[in-house]
Amino acid sequence: xxxxxxxxxxxxxxxxxxxxxxxxxxxxxxxxxxxxxxxxxxxxxxxxxxxxxxxxxxxxxxxxxxxxxxxxxxxxxxxxxxxxxxxxxxxxxxxxxxxxxxxxxxxxxxxxxxxxxxxxxxxxxxxxxxxxxxxxxxxxxxxxxxxxxxxxxxxxx
Amino acid sequence: xxxxxxxxxxxxxxxxxxxxxxxxxxxxxxxxxxxxxxxxxxxxxxxxxxxxxxxxxxxxxxxxxxxxxxxxxxxxxxxxxxxxxxxxxxxxxxxxxxxxxxxxxxxxxxxxxxxxxxxxxxxxxxxxxxxxxxxxxxxxxxxxxxxxxxxxxxxxxxxxxxxxxxxxxxxxxxxxxxxxxxxxxxxxxxxxxxxxxxxxxxxxxxxxxxxxxxxxxxxxxxxxxxxxxxxxxxxxxxxxxxxxxxxxxxxxxxxxxxxxxxxxxxxxxxxxxxxxxxxxxxxxxxxxxxxxxxxxxxxxxxxxxxxxxxxxxxxxxxxxxxxxxxxxxxxxxxxxxxxxxxxxxxxxxxxxxxxxxxxxxxxxxxxxxxxxxxxxxxxxxxxxxxxxxxxxxxxxxxxxxxxxxxxxxxxxxxxxxxxxxxxxxxxxxxxxxxxxxxxxxxxxxxxxxxxxxxxxxxxxxxxxxxxxxxxxxxxxxxxxxxxxxxxxxxxxxxxxxxxxxxxxxxxxxxxxxxxxxxxxxxxxxxxxxxxxxxxxxxxxxxxxxxxxxxxxxxxxxxxxxxxxxxxxxxxxxxxxxxxxxxxxxxxxxxxxxxxxxxxxxxxxxxxxxxx
Numbered sequence: 001x002x003x004x005x006x007x008x009x010x011x012x013x014x015x016x017x018x019x020x021x022x023x024x025x026x027x028x029x030x031x032x033x034x035x036x037x038x039x040x041x042x043x044x045x046x047x048x049x050x051x052x053x054x055x056x057x058x059x060x061x062x063x064x065x066x067x068x069x070x071x072x073x074x075x076x077x078x079x080x081x082x083x084x085x086x087x088x089x090x091x092x093x094x095x096x097x098x099x100x101x102x103x104x105x106x107x108x109x110x111x112x113x114x115x116x117x118x119x120x121x122x123x124x125x126x127x128x129x130x131x132x133x134x135x136x137x138x139x140x141x142x143x144x145x146x147x148x149x150x151x152x153x154x155x156x157x
Numbered sequence: 158x159x160x161x162x163x164x165x166x167x168x169x170x171x172x173x174x175x176x177x178x179x180x181x182x183x184x185x186x187x188x189x190x191x192x193x194x195x196x197x198x199x200x201x202x203x204x205x206x207x208x209x210x211x212x213x214x215x216x217x218x219x220x221x222x223x224x225x226x227x228x229x230x231x232x233x234x235x236x237x238x239x240x241x242x243x244x245x246x247x248x249x250x251x252x253x254x255x256x257x258x259x260x261x262x263x264x265x266x267x268x269x270x271x272x273x274x275x276x277x278x279x280x281x282x283x284x285x286x287x288x289x290x291x292x293x294x295x296x297x298x299x300x301x302x303x304x305x306x307x308x309x310x311x312x313x314x315x316x317x318x319x320x321x322x323x324x325x326x327x328x329x330x331x332x333x334x335x336x337x338x339x340x341x342x343x344x345x346x347x348x349x350x351x352x353x354x355x356x357x358x359x360x361x362x363x364x365x366x367x368x369x370x371x372x373x374x375x376x377x378x379x380x381x382x383x384x385x386x387x388x389x390x391x392x393x394x395x396x397x398x399x400x401x402x403x404x405x406x407x408x409x410x411x412x413x414x415x416x417x418x419x420x421x422x423x424x425x426x427x428x429x430x431x432x433x434x435x436x437x438x439x440x441x442x443x444x445x446x447x448x449x450x451x452x453x454x455x456x457x458x459x460x461x462x463x464x465x466x467x468x469x470x471x472x473x474x475x476x477x478x479x480x481x482x483x484x485x486x487x488x489x490x491x492x493x494x495x496x497x498x499x500x501x502x503x504x505x506x507x508x509x510x511x512x513x514x515x516x517x518x519x520x521x522x523x524x525x526x527x528x529x530x531x532x533x534x535x536x537x538x539x540x541x542x543x544x545x546x547x548x549x550x551x552x553x554x555x556x557x558x559x560x561x562x563x564x565x566x567x568x569x570x571x572x573x574x575x576x577x578x579x580x581x582x583x584x585x586x587x588x589x590x591x592x593x594x595x596x597x598x599x600x601x602x603x604x605x606x607x608x609x610x611x612x613x614x615x616x617x618x619x620x621x622x623x624x625x626x627x628x629x630x631x632x633x634x635x636x637x638x639x640x641x642x643x644x645x646x647x648x649x650x651x652x653x654x655x656x657x658x659x660x661x662x663x664x665x666x667x668x669x670x671x672x673x674x675x676x677x678x679x680x681x682x683x684x685x686x687x688x689x690x691x692x693x694x695x696x697x698x699x700x701x702x703x704x705x706x707x708x709x710x711x712x713x714x715x716x717x718x719x720x721x722x723x724x725x726x727x728x729x730x731x732x733x734x735x736x737x738x739x740x741x742x743x744x745x746x747x748x749x750x751x752x753x754x755x756x757x758x759x760x761x762x763x764x765x766x767x768x
Contacts, residue, residue: 002505002509003462003465003466003469003502003505003506003509004458004461004462004465004509006465006502008465008468008469008472008502009461009464009465009468011468012464012465012468050457050460051454051457052450052453052454052457053450074472078472101471104471105464105467105468105471106467107460107463107464107466107467108460108463109460109461109463109464110464112460113464
């Protein structure tokens with residue numbers, strides 16, 4: 001079992017995002033998008049990125065959706081988040097217990113995540129349409145991927 | 158060379174009054190109106206010296222003896238007696254001025270005869286010119302000088318005075334021109350042209366003349382190509398100097414070139430090392446970049462693992478129904494399921510952390526190694542750049558030294574080429590000269606022909622005398638006066654004498670005769686010593702002058718200039734000399750009436766009427 005990208009790690013990241021967006025709930029699409037923005041904030045002119053930028057990054061998005069879903073399940077089993085059915089579909093909210101849980105985590109990485117989560121929400125969640133924002137990120141990935149493969153001398157058909 | 162002096166001309170006839178004029182040893186002017194016998198006197202003098210034309214005027218009728226008194230160079234008197242129309246001349250070594258009945262000391266022919274018993278040879282022998290030769294034609298034939306060749310230059314009759322024929326030439330025609338040239342040469346240089354011993358025949362001469370002309374023109378061409386006027390010895394000396402210089406220059410040039418080659422090679426080596434360094438540095442920097450991404454990944458992973466470990470530990474405390482980690486229902490859970498899940502996660506985190514830490518440690522080692530390499534490479538590259546700069550400046554210095562050396566070398570090489578070419582030209586000219594002198598020694602014409610020419614410096618000084626004569630008369634527009642030795646004519650004011658009008662022709666003829674006599678007498682060159690000029694000024698009209706300018710008064714100045722004439726001058730004119738000249742000259746006036754109406758005294762009509 002690899003602890004990295006495990007449901008526990010993804011769940012913690014989702015929890016930080018939900019705690020920062022509280023009281024507004026977030027749906028799965030937004031969580032995937034904001035998670036990416038939070039980790040690669042440097043690419044969007046935000047704080048330095050937490051994850052190094054790797055050539056193999058594109059394609060992460062499809063995988064991430066499944067992982068975020070598993071992380072949310074861990075959160076809900078632990079009673080740290082709840083799900084509600086609304087007119088916008090399924091939306092997730094942090095519980096009071098969840099907010100407390102974030103508060104007791106001491107790892108410095110959580111503070112760093114928290115700072116970037118706030119930045120990502122301020123930057124994207126308030127104004128932007130999620131579909132447009134996702135398309136924007138996808139396009140960026142495509143451009144970078146093309147540039148990276150060219151830089152590495154790989155012929156990309 | 159001795160001079161003759163005329164003392165008197167006398168016509169004597171039985172029962173008739175003697176007609177006589179006496180000549181001053183320096184300057185005599187005979188002037189008077191027309192038809193008083195002035196020209197008759199001049200013609201008579203010419204006739205007495207062997208002239209062909211018997212002078213005749215009605216008043217001379219009945220006179221049976223013409224006497225011409227002379228003084229020989231040694232001062233002894235001589236009287237020539239000739240009958241009008243007579244073919245012989247009686248020579249008396251005495252001063253006789255009346256009817257002569259004495260036995261002559263010698264009888265000579267008036268015309269030239271083969272035995273040389275003629276007046277020409279007689280008088281020429283008295284002045285030391287009896288053995289001089291002149292050339293008579295182009296092909297080099299010669300003959301002895303005649304008195305007639307000289308008299309026409311001393312006795313200028315009025316017809317000759319205005320004749321368009323050149324003043325140096327006695328008669329018309331090209332044959333006369335050769336003889337006249339030869340006479341002029343004799344007079345101006347004192348050199349005659351003795352007959353050549355053997356001469357090639359006409360066709361040989363023609364061929365050789367052609368060859369020599371060709372050689373002359375070739376030599377002229379070569380001379381024109383000579384870059385400087387240097388003697389062959391000078392040229393050879395210069396060539397030797399140049400060769401020495403060239404050797405020195407070549408040595409120093411070779412030294413510099415060797416240095417340059419070495420410097421260029423060193424510089425190329427530096428450039429190659431630099432290129433290798435750059436490649437290596439590029440590789441190292443690339444590697445460093447990639448490894449740095451890896452390090453960031455490791456560090457990020459470690460931070461994440463820390464968070465997961467903490468969250469997992471905390472989540473392990475939730476013991477409510479379904480497993481927080483795997484979602485198993487309580488009935489499916491073994492005892493200690495939660496602990497197991499927690500422990501499993503914890504162990505995984507520990508393993509991953511340990512692994513990542515050791516990887517990171519390795520990576521950091523590699524990174525520091527690479528960084529050290531990079532720093533060293535950069536330092537080496539900087540050093541190399543410095544070295545390259547130094548090498549470049551060394552090269553520039555060598556080039557700065559080489560450029561003037563090369564320039565100098567080129568100049569020296571060009572100079573050597575010029576000297577060599579001149580030497581070669583000189584050698585060819587010498588060859589041609591040798592050829593030419595060979596042809597000339599075979600008796601070809603041009604050597605003779607060259608002798609007939611009068612040296613340029615002599616002509617120049619004669620032209621000077623001619624010009625000063627004309628200038629002393631104050632004649633306008635006669636600048637650049639000169640004598641043409643080929644045509645025999647004189648020119649002034651840009652026009653030949655023949656091209657001027659009658660008045661100017663007469664003046665120029667007189668100027669020529671006076672200048673020639675002055676030139677020869679001043680330099681003791683052959684000349685008869687006296688000059689008889691008939692009517693040099695009669696037809697000359699001074700050009701119109703502006704009222705505010707004083708007329709040049711040519712006639713007065715002409716007379717005055719004769720006062721300084723070195724020989725004996727007799728001028729026959731109808732214009733009187735100015736008062737200041739009257740005192741210094743013997744003046745004979747023919748008034749046409751009164752005391753001395755003309756050359757012949759008046760005689761009773763009975764005498765004339767006598768049969």
